[in-house]
Amino acid sequence: MLSFLLPIARCSSRGAFDLPDLKGVRMQQYSQTRLQMGLGVEVGMLARFEEDNDSIGTEFWEGEISAVNEVLSEHGLPQHSEPSRFEGTSPSSQDRRDCDSIGYSFVHCLRRVFAINTLYGDQYKITPYDEDDEDESSHEVEEVSNRLDSHLLCHSDNEGLYLPISFQKPIFDDRIPGGILGSSNQLVSELTTIAPVLGIQMEGSILPDTSVDFIENSLEEESEFWREHYAWLFFFESARLSVEFRSAMCFI
Numbered sequence: 001m002l003s004f005l006l007p008i009a010r011c012s013s014r015g016a017f018d019l020p021d022l023k024g025v026r027m028q029q030y031s032q033t034r035l036q037m038g039l040g041v042e043v044g045m046l047a048r049f050e051e052d053n054d055s056i057g058t059e060f061w062e063g064e065i066s067a068v069n070e071v072l073s074e075h076g077l078p079q080h081s082e083p084s085r086f087e088g089t090s091p092s093s094q095d096r097r098d099c100d101s102i103g104y105s106f107v108h109c110l111r112r113v114f115a116i117n118t119l120y121g122d123q124y125k126i127t128p129y130d131e132d133d134e135d136e137s138s139h140e141v142e143e144v145s146n147r148l149d150s151h152l153l154c155h156s157d158n159e160g161l162y163l164p165i166s167f168q169k170p171i172f173d174d175r176i177p178g179g180i181l182g183s184s185n186q187l188v189s190e191l192t193t194i195a196p197v198l199g200i201q202m203e204g205s206i207l208p209d210t211s212v213d214f215i216e217n218s219l220e221e222e223s224e225f226w227r228e229h230y231a232w233l234f235f236f237e238s239a240r241l242s243v244e245f246r247s248a249m250c251f252i
Helices: 025-037 045-051 055-074 104-123 131-145 184-194 209-221 226-245
Strands: 039-043 160-163 180-183 249-251
Touching: 039 045, 039 226, 045 055, 055 160, 104 131, 104 184, 104 226, 160 184, 160 226, 180 184, 184 226, 209 226, 226 249
Parallel strands: 160 180
Antiparallel strands: 039 249, 160 249
């Protein structure tokens, strides 16, 4: 079992963002703050750097995308062109999440649901996460993670990218931030698969506003699956915005 697939928070061996000395100091501080809070996800990072006239952030981000494009080319996949600006609406203006970060334990709750559903389907009634069953659920997440084909499970917990490009399995390469590259398109598909399990109504692959209201009510009342609902919406909205705006979904 590869260490970065375990569903707990840990820093990669490269360190947060693997930034160069001096130029990356501000980004390192920003990432470390995120690590203390939990997992942060942003769509449209290059555009934000450009808007803020942050030349250091822009240079860093363009370098990361360049390295990722080398990997994509070697796998016969199209290059990713990260937008440096958005005309009219932007990802942040269309984001239906309440906040842009999430606790690591919530990520595990969601991965657990996906793993159990993958292993047993309708043969097993999934219940909300119970800390007393943590060892058992970790085993199930590990078993499915070891297949190396889930974009939800096979990803670093604190850094890395999902791109709006369709490819079947996550790509493993040390040149990629976090060591694993995911597909935003596939992440949307995986989350759509478990939506019915969590009582989330979809219209095809579209999440209607009524279902967002359902999730928000679940959070307010801390009803059944409220942690799973929070994590599901957090990841779904991030992946949806990534696909719609053709922008990388970045873990920070």
